[in-house]
Amino acid sequence: MARKTERLQIRAEQLAQAVVEIxxxxxxxxxxxxxxxxxxxxxxxxxxxxxxxxxxxxxSAFKWICARILxxxxxxxxxxxxxxxxxxxxxxxxxxxxxxYRAFYALLPEASIKGELRGEVARLRGxxxxxxxxxxxxxxxxxxxRPPDGCDLDxxxxxxxGAALRAAVDQAPETKGLSARMSDAVRRYLRxxxxxxx
Numbered sequence: 001m002a003r004k005t006e007r008l009q010i011r012a013e014q015l016a017q018a019v020v021e022i023x024x025x026x027x028x029x030x031x032x033x034x035x036x037x038x039x040x041x042x043x044x045x046x047x048x049x050x051x052x053x054x055x056x057x058x059x060s061a062f063k064w065i066c067a068r069i070l071x072x073x074x075x076x077x078x079x080x081x082x083x084x085x086x087x088x089x090x091x092x093x094x095x096x097x098x099x100x101y102r103a104f105y106a107l108l109p110e111a112s113i114k115g116e117l118r119g120e121v122a123r124l125r126g127x128x129x130x131x132x133x134x135x136x137x138x139x140x141x142x143x144x145x146r147p148p149d150g151c152d153l154d155x156x157x158x159x160x161x162g163a164a165l166r167a168a169v170d171q172a173p174e175t176k177g178l179s180a181r182m183s184d185a186v187r188r189y190l191r192x193x194x195x196x197x198x
Contacts, residue, residue, distance in 0.1 A: 011050045014040045015057055016064035023106045024099035033057070055114070062111050065104050066124045072097060077131060083139050089131070090160040091167050101168035129153050132160075 018040035022031050033054055037044045051057045076089035092101045111117035132153050 008050050011042065011046070012060045012064060014042060015047065015051075016061040019058070019061035019107075020065065020099055020103040023103040028106045058107065058110070059114075059116055059120075062104075062107050062117055063120055065100060065107070066120055068100055069104060070124060070127055072100070073128065073131060077135065083135065083144060086132070086135050087160065087163065089135075090128070091163045093167065098168045101164055105165055105168060125157070129157060132156055 015036060018036050019031065022035055022039055026035075033044060033047065036057065037047055040047075047057065051060060072092075073089045077085055079085060079088070092098045108121065111121050136153075136156075
């Protein structure tokens with residue numbers, strides 16, 4: 001049983017990587033079982049052996065993508081202190097990160113309405129909200145900002161999500177340095193909060 005579980009994890013990762021490549025290179029319309037099978041280098045019967053439906057393949061891929069995004073964000077957060085690390089963690093800058101986020105945003109509308117995946121979306125948002133709270137707490141403790149009374153973590157999360165989506169889909173020169181601009185935007189958002197708290 002352990003060997004089958006191990007093989008399932010390997011196959012799930014192959015499929016997820018194939019889904020990311022297809023979505024980032026060809027778009028949602030190209031995402032078919034045949035194309036996934038071809039890109040992953042696995043036969044369709046083998047895919048059906050491990051995953052009994054196309055929804056199961058998509059669920060597995062979406063969960064894998066969410067896990068990689070969270071890993072990437074947590075790793076980026078370990079690299080610094082204060083608000084400057086905020087946007088660096090949540091806004092993709094390298095091509096590999098942008099591809100991952102493009103795949104995430106391509107699947108997000110569908111995932112937001114499907115039962116099992118809706119739970120995964122909520123879990124990811126909750127974990128990201130916790131990371132944001134931790135960053136703001138660290139910034140408060142270090143004296144970078146005053147305690148943000150009335151600060152809405154969901155508003156900051158939305159601001160960062162918008163920047164992440166733009167960075168993922170728009171490869172124009174103006175997205176260069178987007179992380180630094182987002183850090184400044186978060187500071188501007190917190191400034192009125194600090195003025196009220198003073």
